[in-house]
Amino acid sequence: RLDEILWGGVVQDGIPPLRDPKMVSANEANYLEEDNVVFGFYVNGVAKAYPRRILAWHEFVVDQFADRRVAGVYCTLCGTVIAYDMHHEGDYHDLGTSGFLYRSNKLMYDVATQSLWNTIDGAPVLGPLAGKGIELDVYSVVTTTWGEWKTIHPETMVLSLETGYDRDYREGAAYQDYFATDALMFPVPLSSDKLQNKDEVFIIRSEKFQEDPVAISRKYLTSKGLLQTRISGSNVVVISTENGAFRAYESGDVSFRSFKRGKLKDAEDNEWMISEEAIYTSDGKKLNRLPGHMIYWFAWYNRYPGTRLIHE
Numbered sequence: 001r002l003d004e005i006l007w008g009g010v011v012q013d014g015i016p017p018l019r020d021p022k023m024v025s026a027n028e029a030n031y032l033e034e035d036n037v038v039f040g041f042y043v044n045g046v047a048k049a050y051p052r053r054i055l056a057w058h059e060f061v062v063d064q065f066a067d068r069r070v071a072g073v074y075c076t077l078c079g080t081v082i083a084y085d086m087h088h089e090g091d092y093h094d095l096g097t098s099g100f101l102y103r104s105n106k107l108m109y110d111v112a113t114q115s116l117w118n119t120i121d122g123a124p125v126l127g128p129l130a131g132k133g134i135e136l137d138v139y140s141v142v143t144t145t146w147g148e149w150k151t152i153h154p155e156t157m158v159l160s161l162e163t164g165y166d167r168d169y170r171e172g173a174a175y176q177d178y179f180a181t182d183a184l185m186f187p188v189p190l191s192s193d194k195l196q197n198k199d200e201v202f203i204i205r206s207e208k209f210q211e212d213p214v215a216i217s218r219k220y221l222t223s224k225g226l227l228q229t230r231i232s233g234s235n236v237v238v239i240s241t242e243n244g245a246f247r248a249y250e251s252g253d254v255s256f257r258s259f260k261r262g263k264l265k266d267a268e269d270n271e272w273m274i275s276e277e278a279i280y281t282s283d284g285k286k287l288n289r290l291p292g293h294m295i296y297w298f299a300w301y302n303r304y305p306g307t308r309l310i311h312e
Contacts, residue, residue: 005116005126006186008101012109015097016165017060023048023157026150031161034147036171038158039081040245042276043139044068047153049146054159055081056174057167059106060097061159062086070139071095075106075119076175077185078299079200083139084122093136103302104186120295120303121210138205138291140276144245188302194309197298201309204248205291208232213304217311218244218294226259229310236290239264239274248290249279 032038037052043065050061050072061072069092074081086093098109098116107125108117115127122136142149150156161169168174178185182197195201201215212232221227227238228251237251239259255267264272264279272279272287280286300307 002126004102004189005107006101008099008106008186010097010099012099013060013096014099015057015059017062017096018055018058018159018163019062020064021061022160022162023063024160026154026156026158029146029158029160031169032146032158033171034145036146038144038146038149039072039074040142040144040149040153040156041065041070041072041083041139042142042153043070043083047149047156047276049149049153049156049158050081051146051159053169053171053173054161054163054167057165057169058163060095062095071108072141073106073108073119075299076178077101078105078119079198079296080120080293080299081141081143082119082122082293083141085137085139088134088136093134101186103188103299104184105299105303118303120299138293140247140289140291141293142245142247142276143294144241145243148241148243148245184298188298190302190305192297192301192305195297195311197296199297200294201297201300202238202246202248203293203295203300204231204236204238205293206231206234206236206248206250208234210304213300213307215295215297215300215304215307215309216246217309218246220311221246226256226264227310228256237279237287238292246292246294247274247276248292250287250290252287254285254287 038049046065059074069086071084094111095108098107100107113128115124115129118125124130200218222244235251238248
């Protein structure tokens with residue numbers, strides 16, 4: 001709906017994206033505290049962390065993971081970081097921040113055609129590329145603490161404070177007024193009283209998830225630690241650490257019983273090892289990771305009002 005596209009008050013890339021930013025090793029990241037929030041990416045065997053305290057000032061990062069170029073799109077207004085593969089069927093889409101919003105969700109643009117792209121779906125919605133069947137592949141983003149991420153991935157690289165920009169990169173400095181309340185900065189047409197606007201939900205981007213969209217309350221999932229459900233006919237399992245870092249996997253015909261102190265066990269008491277790419281047993285059984293990310297409830301509901309909500 002063209003009448004719902006709003007200007008966010010900045011020009012194209014006026015919130016400066018970080019393209020091929022300087023990264024440092026975990027040992028060199030002395031500016032980070034253990035409880036600082038980071039967005040953890042693991043793509044093609046490469047682990048990288050993007051601290052919220054930096055990324056909130058830039059809302060977009062483009063980085064290289066082996067042979068894949070990945071865009072980390074941070075919509076601060078809707079509380080989500082989504083990692084998109086910028087390659088699609090042989091074409092490379094050089095993306096950025098358009099300065100426009102749709103239902104309080106940033107719209108991306110591509111340099112070549114200036115088409116506008118929906119951030120939640122990773123698809124062009126206005127311009128020459130709209131209606132061409134383009135939808136970018138998604139990678140998982142783990143929202144967690146720096147201490148937890150570097151413990152799991154001691155080899156991780158992390159954003160340097162040397163971004164080339166002068167910003168207040170202290171934890172919580174960016175958007176502190178917006179994050180402090182449930183009020184929205186821009187209008188949205190739909191509302192739901194099932195959760196507060198800015199309550200966080202976890203989204204599993206399984207195949208055909210748009211046919212059966214599911215949102216899982218962060219509070220609920222953190223309290224349970226383990227959840228099994230079905231999305232569009234497929235069985236999935238989600239595990240949560242104490243810090244609220246969520247990971248989703250295919251579960252096939254396996255029934256899982258518990259996830260405690262880092263140990264995942266099925267109904268037959270078999271223990272499953274956990275990695276960023278899959279869960280597996282010592283005798284060779286393997287279940288693959290499914291992409292997932294966090295988002296504010298209002299933003300997801302305004303994109304998928306028919307979504308199933310798991311929250312109690």
